[in-house]
Amino acid sequence: MRVLVVAEEYPWPARSGGRQRLHWILRMLCARATVDLLVIEEHPSRSAPEPPPEVPIHRLTRVVAGHQVLSAGGRFTRWLFGRLPRSVVGRDWTSARSAVGEWADDSHDLVWFVHTSVYLALRHHLPGPHVVDLDNLESSLRAHRRRSRRWQAARTFRGAVWERARAAADVLDKRRWRRLERGIARAATVSLVCSDLDWRRLDEPRVRVLPNGYELSVDCQPVAPPEGADGDPVLLMVGLMIYEPNRDAALYFASEVLPLIRAQVPGARFRIVGRYDPADSHILSDLPGVDLVGEVPDVAVELARASVVVVPIRYGGGTRIKILEAFAYEVPVVSTSIGCEGLDIEGGRHLLVADRPVDLAAACCDLLADAGLRKAIGTEARRLWETRYRWALMAPVVDDVLRTVVPHGT
Structure with a gap:
């Protein structure tokens, strides 16, 4: 079985939560299939290390997908009269689509997308079964952020107007993200979320829960001293x-x-x-x-x-x-x-x-x-x-997803 993983961030070094999740997904997939990795980065790191030995990527391509040259007014107009949230408007996917074209002769049994943006941009360019990892539901983020707004924090009239405008934009973006997320959950072969709470939020039959996990780098019994090096907590x-x-x-x-x-x-x-x-x-x-x-x-x-x-x-x-x-x-x-x-x-x-x-x-x-x-x-x-919550406990979920998407591939 051959799997193409399409991500928006290079996972190594795996220091952030998103990178750690991607690292472990790749590690589990590499133990079960031949894995190619296409990384589409907005801000690529210049000193990224090679994939670690435990993640033997077959083919790795990294491309940059920045933003189109648009004025602030042009981007606002495109967002206001379009159907996409602000963070997606204006991304230039030309180089990513060219990279995908170079892989046209390669045959993949499934394409595993990490996050919404790359799926929306490339789903029609990569045929076959699709798995989409929706580890962060952006609609929930917008809803939480709007509730956390505090008008009294704005020190000037202009600041208060700006905060109210952002809150109103969050309301619209929340609806757009909600529509996109529900549409992906219905269209993709399998969509993944990281909690039962997010599963209930989407409430679609093709959604599976792949919880986040963590693994210690060495087998140890950690000791956490109650005080800092200088004696202060x-x-x-x-x-x-x-x-x-x-x-x-x-x-x-x-x-x-x-x-x-x-x-x-x-x-x-x-x-x-x-x-x-x-x-x-x-x-x-x-x-x-x-x-x-x-x-x-x-x-x-x-x-x-x-x-x-x-x-x-x-x-x-x-x-x-x-x-x-x-x-x-x-x-x-x-x-x-x-x-x-x-x-x-x-x-x-x-x-x-x-x-x-x-x-x-x-x-x-x-x-x-x-x-x-x-x-x-x-x-x-x-x-x-x-x-x-150890990644070693999540392998059965990945196995179940692969059996669902490629019944005869495992």
Whole structure:
């Protein structure tokens, strides 16, 4: 059996949640089929490593699909009178379609699309059975983001008008994403989501659940010291800071929650680990108690010094691999309801859940003050990860998808 995987991001190094999911899907597919990989990148990395030995890609092609040269007014007009959401309008798929044309003589038993955009752009150019991984439902992200808007945060009349315009655009985009996602779920041979919650949101018979997972790089019993290297408690957030929901969450926690924590625990530090835009760095790094770390080669080092992992997400889609990562290392987690939605967890047992700044601060302070509570939460979280959220447990789902799509290919 031969499988073509079409993705919007090169998966290595597999540091972000999306890259980790793609890495493990490729790894499972390579164990069952001959796999070709076509990566269509908007912002390609110049120093990406080769695929690891455990993912023997047969053929790999990377192309750039940027944006068409349009004025702001032209893009707005195309979006307003079109049927596509803002993030899809204006993408130039010419190079991607040319790359697909070069593969015309290759025969694939199925095409596995990662995300909506590449499917919409290339579905008619790649015949055969299609699997589409909808790991983040963009319609849910827009709905969450609109509910998280706070008009009082706008300091000027112009800012308030701009925020209201964005919220109105989110309403329209949510409907468009919803229509696109439902259409894909009906048209594709199989569509994948990462939680039962997203499965219920789509409510289509061809949708399957492939949960997110996490694997430790080595077989170890992690030990998470309760204090940072300098003796102060560390509240750790891990995430790609160029991703808007993560950037919003970091600023929300640093500006509204951390001051409440430091009023009770003056030495508490908020460490933010993940790639960020240097142009935005001063917004966070200038706040008291905040350490903007950036990318690190091994997040386990950061987890080992963390007292608590915080996931203050206010809008987003899919499920957070950063939570599963903390579970695997037995680091207690404090999350918003949206941050942990879709995971089969019990608040107060596997992690602490709070949404208002005062409640998030109280949950963090409770953990910082009680080593026994930190240990109990971490132990239950580790047990859940071992029995429910390891990638090794997801292989039967991939096998079932392959049997469904290519009945005689496995």
